[in-house]
Amino acid sequence: MAETLPKDRVTQSFVGTLQWCWKRPLLTALEVLWRWVYGVPALLLLWHEGTRILQTTPLDDAALKQMTLLDPVKASLTLAKAMLALMPPLLAVAVWLVPLLVVTWVIVSSLGRTVVLRRVDSRLHVRPVTLMVLQVIRLAAMSTSFAVWFWCLQEAAKIAVTGPIAQGAEPSMVLYFALAIIATLGLFVLWALVSWGFSVAPLLAMLHGWGVGRSLASSFRLGGLKIKLVEINLVMGIVKIALIVLAMVFSASPLPFETVATQEFLTYWWAGVTVLYFVASDYFHVARLVAYLELWRATAVESGGGI
Template identity: 65%
Template sequence: MQGTGHKVHDAGGPVVRGTQSFVYTLSECWRRPSLTALEVLWRWTFAVPVLLLVWHEAVRILGAAPVDVDALQRMTVLDPLAASQTLAKALAVLLPPVWHVVRWMGPLLLLAWVVVSSLGRTVVLRRVNDRLHARVGTLMALQGIRVLALAGSFAVWFECLVWAAQTTVTEPMSRGGDPNLVGYCSMAIIATLGLFTLWAVVSWALGIAPLLAMLHGLGVGQSLAAAFRLGPLKGKLVEINLVMGIVKIALIVLAIVFSATPLPFESVTSQEFLFLWWAGVAVFYCLASDFFHVARLVGYLNLWKALGEGPAVSPR
């Protein structure tokens, strides 16, 4: 078996593109729901306590801060300018205590995520192939590197949003003009989609390095070095990452559409209904996202096997 370009050659079989093999991977993961169930289990084992902790701190901060809750409840998408002004006043009061909590909670949650995600990812991958090496410590270090890189991308994204707000909202209002909300939304969407796509293109090495560590029992530096020496396989990994990026964007757009569906009927619906509807949309998005996360990992492993790269993995 040999790979050229973006195609996978199976001995004696037809030429199959990387995206076509990924479609087969989706079908394979759909027939093995236990993989997605394990992914959901370890992610929600982490997420539920975190949500409860965040909810507790949010209630405490809202109870202590002099925020006009009635004004926040009266906000409506039918008057976005008034809603933004109300939200700005509330944020001016809430940001100092929120930042105080973030300074101690943020590093703690990131450390907990690195540990839990490394353990959970090990369980899922060994469920896919029990011949993989368990390299939990290596996966923790690699996950820490990935978290730092992702945090950097979010920092760049936030700076882009700040620049867009200054260009389209703050500067026109300082000159006595009207804010260009359409321009701000357009720039925010372009920046978000652009950085999202860029991350999908460049993050493949951070995605394949943990698999290389488990395939060959490598350390942190060895797996990262091996990730950048994959030859023709790089193009196929980028292709799968781009597909995953498109799928993620589609899921986000679908979730936004579903979230906005009841808004035209806001005057005749209750806040309880809207809360339950949005909670259901969030759960749907998380389940679908977890499924595609598993599919990407299985796709990487299947691609590696189809290309016959590296020595066979032997059980420990």
């Protein structure tokens, strides 16, 4: 039987939403299931193709192993040489692999998200095609953000590395990484501020049975509700950063005992940390969707309207 949000529950507390989701682990299990139904085969396919390319492409393994940050110029030249060798086979595979992964993700994520949201509230409309189109739009926006991020990294390299080298000065890797971190965090916060609309649009489509255009347009015109949605998105951004930091800390925790820890133990440990990270991330994804839904319900009740 599908989970239904209690009618008298209109709390706008994100902590309350987390507790509500925690008491319903099936929601997280469904989220994990549909993501891993896509993710595991995708990773295996990427591993297979990547291994095949590395085995068939001649690389200077000795030079790659000798790379060091103490000699960034030599390291960059080594990487550039390796990329020149790898790019032709990578592009040949990307021609068919990237569209396959994107199309599969759009289909699986739309169906999976429909199942999860219907489990949260069985009154929601089933709009898989609309969700697929909205997912394509979201992927396009995300790809644009990655392109901007890559451009920022290139500009940082010009300022801190290639620019000084061209002028006969020493490159500054510290400055490069500082600029890269600032750009990454800045774009991360910016995406958290503007991307909430892409997450709300599928919810509006299922709430009202709307099409793509109306759902997307309405998701960015929510009046006072917008501030609360942005706040939740920022909180989720902070949570994601915290999860990454925790995963890094737990991954590094066995290193002081590397003299007694076997490589097999470290492999299992890192695999376990990775799995826990993804499960926790999926849990917070579900909590965010439920929080969006609760906020919308609460606003509708306060305004005297319905869904």
